[in-house]
Amino acid sequence: MSGMTGEWRCTKCKSDNAYQETFSDGEDGYIYGCFDCHYYEVYREDSETGEVIEDYKGYDHYYAQEDKEKSK
Numbered sequence: 001m002s003g004m005t006g007e008w009r010c011t012k013c014k015s016d017n018a019y020q021e022t023f024s025d026g027e028d029g030y031i032y033g034c035f036d037c038h039y040y041e042v043y044r045e046d047s048e049t050g051e052v053i054e055d056y057k058g059y060d061h062y063y064a065q066e067d068k069e070k071s072k
Contacts, residue, residue, distance in 0.1 A: 010034035027053060038064035
């Protein structure tokens with residue numbers, strides 16, 4: 001996966017303890033995640049067809065669950 005990771009300010013709790021990741025390989029998209037409130041925005045689409053694979057905004061994404069487990 002080719003991509004870039006950087007800082008992001010959470011749109012929900014305004015925390016700077018958050019990140020953004022963009023990628024472009026067989027899929028194009030992004031992940032925005034907050035380590036404090038566990039809000040995530042995840043978008044993925046097929047690079048060839050443009051078909052949307054995932055378009056998620058909320059608190060129950062499995063990435064949030066992984067972060068919560070890591071912080072225990």
